[in-house]
Each structure stands twice: as structure tokens, then as C-alpha cells.
Amino acid sequence: MKHDLHSPTPNRQSSRRRSRSSSHRRDRPLWAFAGMLLLSCGLLLGWAILPAPAQTEAPIPTEESGAPQPDLSRSEFALPDPPAAPPTVAPEAAGQYVLEFNRSPIVGNRLRMEGIYDERRLRFTRPRNWEPKSVQISLRFRHSAALYATRSNLTVLVNGTSIGSVPLNKPQGEIGNVVFDVPPGAIKDYNEVVLAALQNNSPTCTQDPFDPSLWTEILPDSKLVFNFQPKAIALDFHRYPYPVFDDLSLEPNQVAYLQPNEIDETWLTATSRLHTSLGRLAEFRPLDTRIVEAIDQVAGRERLIVIGTPAIQPDLSSLDLPLSLGSGRFLDAEQQPFPGDVGLLMLTTTPDGAAPVLVATGNGAEGVAKAVQFLVQPGDRQIGTGNLVIVDQIDQVETPDPRAWQGYLPLENSFKLSDLRTFDEQAYGDVTVRGSHSPSLELDFRALPDDQFSPGNTMTLRYSYGPQINPLTSLVEVELDNVVITGKRLTSVSGGDRETLKVTLPEDRIKPNSRIQVNFRLDPRERRSCSRVTDQQLWSTIHSDTEFKLNREQVVRLPDLELLRAGYPFAAPQDLSSTAIAMPENPAQSDLLLLLEVSERLGRLSRAESVKLDVYRASKLPVEQRDSRHIIAIGTEAQFPLPEAFEQGDGFALRDLFSRHWGQKQIQTLPDQEGLVKQIISPWNQERVMLALSAQTDEGLQQVRDLISQDNLFFQLEGDTVLIAANEPDPSPYDPNAYSLEFLQQSSQRQLASANLSSRIAAVLRGNWFVLAPGIVAASLVLYGVIQLYLKRLTGQE
Structure with missing residues (x-):
């Protein structure tokens, strides 16, 4: 046997092994x-x-998830011959519409313009079925008596086109009246009126541009008068959601649902999902909703929606539909019934031809659900056309991440301005503003409701500015929710190129409704009051690579109705798949109206490619859904679907015989017309919550509906329990004193898992x-x- 000269012999190796093993036994x-x-x-x-x-939530099956998928490579149905012309709704008679300025939130009691030159902008839309015949702007105004008439005037522009000017020459206290004609061809779908005031108090040169005597006020009863000719409304799904919903309407859209003769889970869920999608389309626009029991009850400019199979909607037989009915089922051109899992969408009119009707139906519950799901998913409905759509297969949209909220801060802790979105969902680029009083850059800085911020949040502002500024009086400042955080003087006379300002963002001020404003206060080196050239040469640019770095974690404490202002936790994820609504066994119309209002509000507060909200009656609520989802329970005390909401601890509770319990206190009230909103931790899952919307009477449920529908009330929510009462029989939604709200914090909050x-x-x-x-x-x-x-x-x- 050969051995390496530099290696130990076998005996020496075993000796070393024994030595190491004995030491290792000790160490x-x-x-x-x-x-x-x-x-x-x-x-x-x-x-x-x-x-x-937190428990991982299993995917929740939908109506269409278990449906057999048809073979789309072959034609299964014989379709009727298409009509020679698309069906239409006959046009109304010519009319006049008066749009007063005080409807704009920026007008209020008056629209004031100050300084040598100032302007105000008002925007309005033109409804899709209007053809303007003549348009006039009627202005009522007053101005300072110090203005010099030959050098002061008021100019009106519509969509960039000047339609006239008037000199500001009225004596003190006198109100001026002037009417301007607008060319009908200048009116578009989206319109802008600019009121520009040039004001001088000297025949030669106004020395002080901030002189308080330089002012003009536009009175709130100024108005815009339309004389219009309505056009026929073509019924075609390629224009959906029009005519069911018109986003250009000057009046609240009006929708009426036809109540079926039998209310089941299919109708409740389908109606709730469709109305949720209408809430998303409406956004900030008003939407009036009601339920009718017969087609002839549709009035005014309402749009009728009929959901359900012919078995529960027998009035379908009275409508002029492109498909025929036989033995209570829809038939194709060969008189064969459509399968029960095929959805049918049709557009038609009421029997008198005055109002459009949307029909979402099928020969089975699965088909009805599939038809509605086609409408609530933008990726599906954009391929629809004609007045008949047969829904054979739709996309199975995946549930988004629970924290993927459109319009809120990105999920990454480090991001740039270009990662944020404008109001029209476009990425921010470089933004340039001009003038000494240039408008600020305002951007949404909305934190997710479960974000909790730690110290160390920063914004690194990158900006440039032009020359000819006064370095002693020019600056840039950053505000968070109208509170100035910091500022920096602009020191370069020759202008600045990509300078930076590091801003510390207070951790306790970043909220789900926060906004950041960046203001440039630019002062010219040579102040010349009689010339605007120097002022307009002042410019500044905010660069899109402005950086944000946040220190945050996901911690939330519930119950807390303040989080409901952002839809949390029911809108996490945004397709509402974690939420279910429980209804009484036999819902009254007041219960159904409240269901629609809740669905609309959830739609306004969420953005997703689908809606997966489910609605159940009390006896049909599956145990697994009750245990795994957030629950919204609706109903009066006598018919409340989940009485466990009023049986926990010593919290506020409604009981029978008009009694109220809170702790050891118990009273009886008559009458009791107050509404109740109460949020608790779910009795069946400590990681979920239950929201109770209840009252002793239908009038009380109406108060809850007003609370959910009116922004000025809804965005006051706080605590975990709210009592609402109307101060007058028919309260006005525009009166801030029409309702009384009482907020209670009954139970300690529980911190849910991060x-x-x-x-x-x-x-x-x-x-x-x-x-x-x-x-x-x-x-x-x-x-x-x-x-x-x-x-x-x-x-x-x-």
C-alpha cells in the first residue's frame, strides 16, 4: 500500500480521530x-x-364556477332575424333646462374674483340624447365701485371661445345683468365656462395688485339656459351602460327595479351585483333608485331593469322582446328552449314606448346569474352589441389581492410620483405651472385603511424653476391636507435645474383621504403691475421622479365605523368576495331599498374587474359563508336575520316591544323611528366583522338608507354604533341640520392580525x-x- 509522504499514517489518523472525538464529546x-x-x-x-x-380564505365558488362550459366552436342556437333598424325610444318634446351656478360646489353663495386679473372655471356636461337648439349664459354680478370702467371688464369664454365681454361700470351697490348667446355648435359632451375679470382702479397703472378694492362677484342665481331637442335613444349594448345610466346627465339618473313575485337568492344576488356595478359607474354622480311592482308604475325619466326568469317575472310576457316565450321559457328561432345555464340580455321599451327597459333573464337561475355577471365585468360587456346578447360563457375573473386598491398608495414602500395616478387614471408626468399665483399640484395620497405608519416617512421633491425670480420672496412649499409641512426658498436668480427638497411626512397625518399639495410662490425680480409679461415668464416644474419612502405595516383595530368611510373591511378585496349580505326571510320593500343603497355605496367605494358580492336570506345563509365572510345584516328588529348582533355583551341593542338595552339600562320608547348602524366582531370568526343595519320600524330603516346614501352623513361615521333620526318629516338632503347623529363606542377594539x-x-x-x-x-x-x-x-x- 502506498501512502502520500505528506499524509499521516493510518495509525496516526486513528489516534487523531480518537483525540478529536473525546474533545467533541465535551464541547x-x-x-x-x-x-x-x-x-x-x-x-x-x-x-x-x-x-x-389570519386564516387563508379558500376561494369562494360563484354561480358560474360549477357550470359546464359549452363548446364555442359550434353554433348551438337558432337566432331570430335581426330587425331592419335597431329599436329606439321615441324622443320627447322639445324643452328648456335651466342650470343655475349655485349647483356647483365652488360657487356657494357667490363666486368672487380678486386682483388685477382673475378667472374662475365652471364645468357642465351635455346629456347624450340632447341636441342643443340655443344656449344662453345669464350673468348677474356686482363689483367694487373703485374699478375704473374703461380699464375693467368681465369676459366669458366657453370651451376656449370668447362669447362676449361687459365693462365693469356699475355704481356702488347696483347689480349688473347681462346675457351672452353661445353658439350651439360650441357645446360638446364636456364643457368649460371661464369667467375672466380684468380689474384696475387707475386710468394709467394699478400699483398694488393685492389692493382689496379690486373685486367682482358673480351671484349664485346666474344661470345657463338650454333650449334643446331630445333625440331618439337607440337601444344597443355597445353603448352600455347608456341608456340605463348616462354619465353626462345633468339630473340624477333614475333607475327602477321590477320586483319579482318570488324573492330568492338568485334575484337578490344578481340585483345587488348589478346595482354595485352601477355605483361604480356613477362614482360621485347622484343615482335615484326605487322598486316598482308593475311595469306601468315606471314614470318620468326612469329606466326599468327586469331581472329573473319568466317564472318569477311574469310581466316579461307584456314586453316586446326579440325572443319568444313558450310554456314559461324563452325559445330560439326553431322554438327550442334555451338551456338553463345560458344568460339572456335584452334591451326594449315599456309598452307605451316611453322608457328603455333592460332585461337580464334566462330559463334557469344559473343563466340569470351569468347574464348579470356579463354586465358587471368590464372585460366581458365591452364586446356586447345589438339589443340581444346570449351569454354562453364569461371570463372567470380572479380575486385581486386584498390590499390592491385602485386609487390608493402603491403596495411598495418606495415609489415615485409616476407610480401614482391622476383622476382619469393616467400616470403622472412632469408638471409645469406658470405665474406668481400658479395653481398647486394636488395629488391623492390615500393610505390603505389598514396602513399604520412609523416615523421616517419622506418625500424627496425634485423640481426646476425659471430665471427672473426674486430669491428673497420666492419659495416652494409642501402641504399635507392643507397643513404646510415644510418649505424652501428659491435662491438661484438664473433658475434652478432638478433641485431637491426632502420632506418628512408626519406618520399620524397620512389617512385614507389624504392629499398632498405642492405650491410654488414665485415673485418677479422687477414688479410691474401694469404688465402680465413678467408674471407669465415665471415657471416651475415638478418632476415625475419625485420619490416617496414610507415606513408602514398592516395593523387594524376593529370595530371602527370610521374605516367604513373607505369601505374597509368589506371592500378588501375590491371585488367584495369576502362580504355577504343577510336579509330577512321575507324581505319587505324597505329592506330591499336598503340593500340597493348598501350595494351602491360599496360600488362607489371599490374598483375591480368583477363583483362577487353574495346575498342570502336568513335561513339560506350557509354556515361556511357566515363563518368565513364579513357580514352585513339588514332588517327591522322583528325580522332581523342575525339576532346574535344584539346578544353580545352589554352593548346597545334593540329588543321587542320597542325596548332598548345598553349595559344595565333598559327603556321602552314609542314611537321609535331612529335608525341603527352597529359594527361588532363576528361571533363566528374573530377575524371578521358584522355590520347591523336595523331599526324598530320601516321609517327607521329609511333613516339608515339616508345615512348610507348621503355623503355629508356617511363621511361622519365613527365609533362602533350610530343612531340617526330625522329632525323633520321630509328632510332635505342639502340641509346639514336635517338629521341628528349620535355616535357610541361600546366595546374595546380588537387588533386584527397583520x-x-x-x-x-x-x-x-x-x-x-x-x-x-x-x-x-x-x-x-x-x-x-x-x-x-x-x-x-x-x-x-x-
């Missing part, structure tokens, strides 16, 4: 045990102090920092004692 068990003990202590400590992780382990550890350490040092010392002493005990035992054994 390795001690340190291995110590390491394992430290790891075990850490795991036990984490298990003891950290909340249980999104990840590191966030939970950080939250626990911050919340228990005062016991951290003693805990470390105590753990070290215990560990030291355990190690010493082990060493003594090991020594004794040897």
Missing part, C-alpha cells in the same frame, strides 16, 4: 444544546406573544417596549441557569 453537546435551547425559547416566546395568523410575521413582531415590540429590557434580562438568567444545570449533570456523568 459539541453543550453548544448544540445551547443553540437549540435559544431557538426553542425564541419560538415559544413568539408563539406566546404574537396573535394567531399581513406578515415581521410586521407583527415590530408591532408587538413597539407596543411592549417597556417590558422588553426586563424580559431580555430574565430570559438570559433563565437560560444561564439551564446551561449551568446541564454542565453540572454532564460533569457528574464524566
Whole structure:
């Protein structure tokens, strides 16, 4: 056997092996045990102090998920011959519409213009079925008596076209009246009126542009008068949601649902989902909704929606539909009934031809659900056309991430201005503003409702500005919700190129409705009051690579109705798949109207490619849905579907015989017309909540409906319980004193689990920092004692 000269012999190797093994027997068990003990202590400590992780929610099946998918390579249905011309709704008689300025929120009691030159902008739309014959702007105004008439005037522009000017020459206190004709051809779908005032108090040169005597006011009863000819409304799905919903309407859109003769889960869910999608389309626009029991009850400019099979909607037989009915089922051109899993969408008119009708039907519940789902999914409905759509297969839209909220801050903690979106969903680019009083750049900085911010949030503003500024009086400032955070003087006379300003964003001020404003206050080096050239040469640019860095984690405490202002937690994820609505066994019309109002509000507060909200009656609510979802329960006290909402602890509760309970207090009231909104942790799942919308009477449910529908009331929500009452029989939605709200905080809030382990550890350490040092010392002493005990035992054994 050959051996390497530099390697030990076998005997020497075995000797060294024995030497190493004897030393390892003394050293390795001690340190291995110590390491394992430290790891075990850490795991036990984490298990003891950290909340249980959120349960992973299994995908919730929808009506169409279990449906057999048809073979689209072949034609299965014989279709009727298309009509020679698309069906239409006959035009109304010519009319006049008066749009007063005080309907605009920026007008209020007056529209004031100040300084040498000032302008105000008002915007309005033209309804899709209007053909303007003549348009006039009637202005009522008054101005300062100090204005010099030959050098002061008021000019009106419509869509950039000047339609006239009037000199500001009225004596003190006199109100001026002037009427301007607008060319009908200048009116578009979206229109802008600019009121520009040039004001001077000297025949030569106004020395002080901030002189308080330079003012003109436009009175709120100024108006825009339309003389229009309505056009026929073509019924075609390629224009959907028009004519069901017109986003250019000057009046609230009016929708009426036909109540079926039997209310089941299919109708409740389909109606709720469709109305949720209308709420998304409406956004900030008003929408009036009601339920009718017969087609002839449709009035005015209402649009009728009929949902359900012919079995529960027998009035379908009275409509002029492109498909025929036989034995209570829809038939194709060969008189064969459509399968029950095929959805049918049709556009027609009421029997008198005065109002459009949308029909979402099918020969089975699955077909009805599929027809409605086609309308609520933008990716599907955009391919629709004609007045008949047969829905055979639709996309299965995946549920978005629970924290993927459109219009809110990106999920990354570091992002740029270009990652944010404008009001029309476009990415921000470089933004340039001009003038000494240039408008500020305002951008939504909306934190997700479960965001909790730590110190260290920064914004690095990158900007440039032009020359000819006065470095002593020019600056840039950053505001958060109209509170100035910081500012910086612009010091370069020759202009600045990509300068930076680091801004610390207060962690306690970033909210789900926050806005950031960047203002440039530019002052010219040579002030010349009689010339606007120097003023307009002043410019500044905010660059799209402006950076934001945030320190945040996902922590939320519930119940909290203030979070409901953003839709949380019911709108997480945004397709509403984590939410179910519970209704009484036999819903009254007041219950159904409240259901529609809640669905509309959830639609206004969410953005997604689908709607997966489900609605159940009390006896049909599956246990797995009740246990895994957030629940919204609707109904009067006598018919409330989930009485567990009023049986927890000593919280406020409605009971029978018009009684009220709160803690140890109990009273009876008559009459009780107040509405109740109450949020609690779900009795069946501590990671979910239940929202109770209830009252003792139908009048009380009407108060709850007003609370949900009116923004000025809804965005006051706070606490966990709200009582609402009307101060007059028929309250006006525009009167801030028409309702009385009482807010109660009955139970302590529970902190729900954060999104990840590191966030939970950080939250626990911050919340228990005062016991951290003693805990470390105590753990070290215990560990030291355990190690010493082990060493003594090991020594004794040897």
C-alpha cells in the first residue's frame, strides 16, 4: 500500500480521530444544546406573544364556477332575424333646462374674483340624447365701485371661445345683468365656462395688485339656459351602460327595479351585483333608485331593469322582446328552449314606448346569474352589441389581492410620483405651472385603511424653476391636507435645474383621504403691475421622479365605523368576495331599498374587474359563508336575520316591544323611528366583522338608507354604533341640520392580525417596549441557569 509522504499514517489518523472525538464529546453537546435551547425559547416566546395568523380564505365558488362550459366552436342556437333598424325610444318634446351656478360646489353663495386679473372655471356636461337648439349664459354680478370702467371688464369664454365681454361700470351697490348667446355648435359632451375679470382702479397703472378694492362677484342665481331637442335613444349594448345610466346627465339618473313575485337568492344576488356595478359607474354622480311592482308604475325619466326568469317575472310576457316565450321559457328561432345555464340580455321599451327597459333573464337561475355577471365585468360587456346578447360563457375573473386598491398608495414602500395616478387614471408626468399665483399640484395620497405608519416617512421633491425670480420672496412649499409641512426658498436668480427638497411626512397625518399639495410662490425680480409679461415668464416644474419612502405595516383595530368611510373591511378585496349580505326571510320593500343603497355605496367605494358580492336570506345563509365572510345584516328588529348582533355583551341593542338595552339600562320608547348602524366582531370568526343595519320600524330603516346614501352623513361615521333620526318629516338632503347623529363606542377594539410575521413582531415590540429590557434580562438568567444545570449533570456523568 502506498501512502502520500505528506499524509499521516493510518495509525496516526486513528489516534487523531480518537483525540478529536473525546474533545467533541465535551464541547459539541453543550453548544448544540445551547443553540437549540435559544431557538426553542425564541419560538415559544413568539408563539406566546404574537396573535394567531389570519386564516387563508379558500376561494369562494360563484354561480358560474360549477357550470359546464359549452363548446364555442359550434353554433348551438337558432337566432331570430335581426330587425331592419335597431329599436329606439321615441324622443320627447322639445324643452328648456335651466342650470343655475349655485349647483356647483365652488360657487356657494357667490363666486368672487380678486386682483388685477382673475378667472374662475365652471364645468357642465351635455346629456347624450340632447341636441342643443340655443344656449344662453345669464350673468348677474356686482363689483367694487373703485374699478375704473374703461380699464375693467368681465369676459366669458366657453370651451376656449370668447362669447362676449361687459365693462365693469356699475355704481356702488347696483347689480349688473347681462346675457351672452353661445353658439350651439360650441357645446360638446364636456364643457368649460371661464369667467375672466380684468380689474384696475387707475386710468394709467394699478400699483398694488393685492389692493382689496379690486373685486367682482358673480351671484349664485346666474344661470345657463338650454333650449334643446331630445333625440331618439337607440337601444344597443355597445353603448352600455347608456341608456340605463348616462354619465353626462345633468339630473340624477333614475333607475327602477321590477320586483319579482318570488324573492330568492338568485334575484337578490344578481340585483345587488348589478346595482354595485352601477355605483361604480356613477362614482360621485347622484343615482335615484326605487322598486316598482308593475311595469306601468315606471314614470318620468326612469329606466326599468327586469331581472329573473319568466317564472318569477311574469310581466316579461307584456314586453316586446326579440325572443319568444313558450310554456314559461324563452325559445330560439326553431322554438327550442334555451338551456338553463345560458344568460339572456335584452334591451326594449315599456309598452307605451316611453322608457328603455333592460332585461337580464334566462330559463334557469344559473343563466340569470351569468347574464348579470356579463354586465358587471368590464372585460366581458365591452364586446356586447345589438339589443340581444346570449351569454354562453364569461371570463372567470380572479380575486385581486386584498390590499390592491385602485386609487390608493402603491403596495411598495418606495415609489415615485409616476407610480401614482391622476383622476382619469393616467400616470403622472412632469408638471409645469406658470405665474406668481400658479395653481398647486394636488395629488391623492390615500393610505390603505389598514396602513399604520412609523416615523421616517419622506418625500424627496425634485423640481426646476425659471430665471427672473426674486430669491428673497420666492419659495416652494409642501402641504399635507392643507397643513404646510415644510418649505424652501428659491435662491438661484438664473433658475434652478432638478433641485431637491426632502420632506418628512408626519406618520399620524397620512389617512385614507389624504392629499398632498405642492405650491410654488414665485415673485418677479422687477414688479410691474401694469404688465402680465413678467408674471407669465415665471415657471416651475415638478418632476415625475419625485420619490416617496414610507415606513408602514398592516395593523387594524376593529370595530371602527370610521374605516367604513373607505369601505374597509368589506371592500378588501375590491371585488367584495369576502362580504355577504343577510336579509330577512321575507324581505319587505324597505329592506330591499336598503340593500340597493348598501350595494351602491360599496360600488362607489371599490374598483375591480368583477363583483362577487353574495346575498342570502336568513335561513339560506350557509354556515361556511357566515363563518368565513364579513357580514352585513339588514332588517327591522322583528325580522332581523342575525339576532346574535344584539346578544353580545352589554352593548346597545334593540329588543321587542320597542325596548332598548345598553349595559344595565333598559327603556321602552314609542314611537321609535331612529335608525341603527352597529359594527361588532363576528361571533363566528374573530377575524371578521358584522355590520347591523336595523331599526324598530320601516321609517327607521329609511333613516339608515339616508345615512348610507348621503355623503355629508356617511363621511361622519365613527365609533362602533350610530343612531340617526330625522329632525323633520321630509328632510332635505342639502340641509346639514336635517338629521341628528349620535355616535357610541361600546366595546374595546380588537387588533386584527397583520399581513406578515415581521410586521407583527415590530408591532408587538413597539407596543411592549417597556417590558422588553426586563424580559431580555430574565430570559438570559433563565437560560444561564439551564446551561449551568446541564454542565453540572454532564460533569457528574464524566
